[in-house]
Amino acid sequence: MLGDNNIFQHAAVASSAYASMAAFTAAANMYNSFYPTTNPHIDPINYFGCTDTKREQLDSKVCVKLEGIDLWKRFYSIGNEMIITKLGRRLFPTFRASISELDPNMKYMVLLDIVPIDDNRYKYQESAWIISGKAEPHIYGRYFVHPDSPQTGAQWMKQSIQFNKVKITNNPMQNPNQILLNSMHRYIIRLHIIQATDDYSIRTGPLSTFIFDETVFIAVTAYQNDEIKNLKIDNNPFAKGFREPTHGKKNSSKSLKRLQSSLPLEKSTKYEEHHSRLCKSDSSLLSPDSISPPLHHTIPDSTTPTYINHHEQDLNFSPIYPHHQFPYNPYTNDSSTMMYNPYMNSTSRSTMNNFPAYGYYPTNNYNTPYF
DNA sequence: TCAGCTCGCACCTTTGAACCGC
DNA sequence: AGCGGTTCAAAGGTGCGAGCTG
Numbered sequence: 375m376l377g378d379n380n381i382f383q384h385a386a387v388a389s390s391a392y393a394s395m396a397a398f399t400a401a402a403n404m405y406n407s408f409y410p411t412t413n414p415h416i417d418p419i420n421y422f423g424c425t426d427t428k429r430e431q432l433d434s435k436v437c438v439k440l441e442g443i444d445l446w447k448r449f450y451s452i453g454n455e456m457i458i459t460k461l462g463r464r465l466f467p468t469f470r471a472s473i474s475e476l477d478p479n480m481k482y483m484v485l486l487d488i489v490p491i492d493d494n495r496y497k498y499q500e501s502a503w504i505i506s507g508k509a510e511p512h513i514y515g516r517y518f519v520h521p522d523s524p525q526t527g528a529q530w531m532k533q534s535i536q537f538n539k540v541k542i543t544n545n546p547m548q549n550p551n552q553i554l555l556n557s558m559h560r561y562i563i564r565l566h567i568i569q570a571t572d573d574y575s576i577r578t579g580p581l582s583t584f585i586f587d588e589t590v591f592i593a594v595t596a597y598q599n600d601e602i603k604n605l606k607i608d609n610n611p612f613a614k615g616f617r618e619p620t621h622g623k624k625n626s627s628k629s630l631k632r633l634q635s636s637l638p639l640e641k642s643t644k645y646e647e648h649h650s651r652l653c654k655s656d657s658s659l660l661s662p663d664s665i666s667p668p669l670h671h672t673i674p675d676s677t678t679p680t681y682i683n684h685h686e687q688d689l690n691f692s693p694i695y696p697h698h699q700f701p702y703n704p705y706t707n708d709s710s711t712m713m714y715n716p717y718m719n720s721t722s723r724s725t726m727n728n729f730p731a732y733g734y735y736p737t738n739n740y741n742t743p744y745f
Numbered sequence: 746t747c748a749g750c751t752c753g754c755a756c757c758t759t760t761g762a763a764c765c766g767c
Numbered sequence: 768a769g770c771g772g773t774t775c776a777a778a779g780g781t782g783c784g785a786g787c788t789g
Contacts, residue, residue: 457782460751464780497748544750557749595750596782603782612780615756 430580432567433475438584441470441534445609446588453503454591455602456561462541462552466610469563469589472534476527481570483523484530486537487516488553488561491590496558498598510556513546517566518553524570542593555593563589 440446445467446454457463469486476482490512497506518540522529541552548554555561562585569579597603607613 466781607782610781611758613756613782614758616782 432569432580432582433477435475436567436582437474438565438567439472439474440586440588441472442467443588446586449602449605450588450590452601452605453599454589455594455597455599456542456555456591457597458542458544458555458557458593458595460543460545460548462543462545462548464538465540465542465563466606469537469540469565470534471565471584473527473530473567476531476567478526478528478531480527481524482527482530483568483570484520484535485523485566485568486518486520486540487564487566488542488555489514489564491560491562494560495556496560496592501599503592503598506558509559512556512559513554516550516553518551544593544595557593557595560590560592562587562591 449467456465473484490509493509494505495507495509496503498504518537520535520537521539522535541549542555543549543552544555544557546554565584565586566581567584568581571579597606607616
């Protein structure tokens with residue numbers, strides 16, 4: 375099973391049950407940094423861990439809510455960008471979530487990773503993102519394990535979980551705990567909750583994966599869209615130094631424009647304001663022939679999460695495929711793991727058959743079996 | 746030529762050690 | 768001795784912009 379993966383072997387035989395789980399992830403990340411796979415269908419942890427173990431799902435009542443949803447939506451509505459650097463850059467907005475309905479006495483691990491949502495590379499041209507070619511292969515298997523992992527459900531549910539230390543990089547030789555991304559590619563954040571039942575539960579314990587549409591972003595080495603840049607400056611405390619109208623070479627009109635654009639607006643108004651721009655941007659982005667997406671737009675709302683029961687789901691109509699197991703094994707067909715999708719609820723289910731689940735991103739394959 | 750990337754910089758927040766008073 | 772509050776320097780997170788690269 376382990377093959378010649380000595381790093382993994384050493385981690386797997388760690389004496390402490392939970393230390394070995396963390397060590398496993400670290401080792402997998404380390405291994406992947408040295409021996410990256412570019413095969414889009416093989417998750418390295420899965421590849422070197424378990425290839426054919428069926429995963430149970432967590433209790434279907436388990437609920438995850440994305441915190442700071444309003445800010446995420448504001449970035450989402452413009453077309454979020456995240457800076458990546460060789461040394462690693464933090465995510466902003468910070469990914470925060472609150473979990474409910476876990477077993478208070480059971481121990482869990484919480485992991486975060488970032489996966490591509492399509493096979494395209496993009497470029498920013500004439501104030502819009504357009505496809506510029508085929509994507510570079512994504513290196514799978516880099517996860518950020520929440521430093522509090524593992525802890526009991528009661529502890530996880532006590533307060534919101536913050537992933538403020540997560541860093542993204544474009545340097546494969548950077549710290550393996552940083553998530554490796556390609557510039558000018560589009561990604562989405564995933565959250566994984568794994569029941570920590572024993573030494574190897576990271577590979578075998580019940581798992582649920584949660585995806586939040588609002589976290590879609592394009593990785594860049596420099597901001598392309600001024601609106602995004604200004605929104606970051608106005609909301610990130612570390613960028614406060616760039617808010618001052620007289621700062622550096624910023625001219626007053628530019629600063630004034632930025633300040634105006636950042637004024638708090640009534641939520642619905644703000645989204646509607648960006649709506650037309652988003653449609654234009656996405657249509658050019660997602661369809662080379664510039665066909666606009668269906669006029670069925672809603673701002674995703676992860677504050678009202680609904681879950682998919684994959685056993686009930688009609689895969690012939692829905693673009694959503696189950697996360698088979700953690701790690702994903704492309705050669706099994708286990709639909710046990712549920713996944714969060716804000717569009718899927720009792721009232722919108724019928725719409726699903728006609729409209730892609732993730733609205734603005736009909737080419738979504740970020741929930742296809744990579745994992 | 747140029748889009749994309751790197752690096753040093755100024756400016757800022759965060760962090761934690763040291764100090765102080767109760 | 769222990770605790771809580773304050774101060775302050777170091778560490779680290781920002782975007783900027785010039786220069787580099789393929």
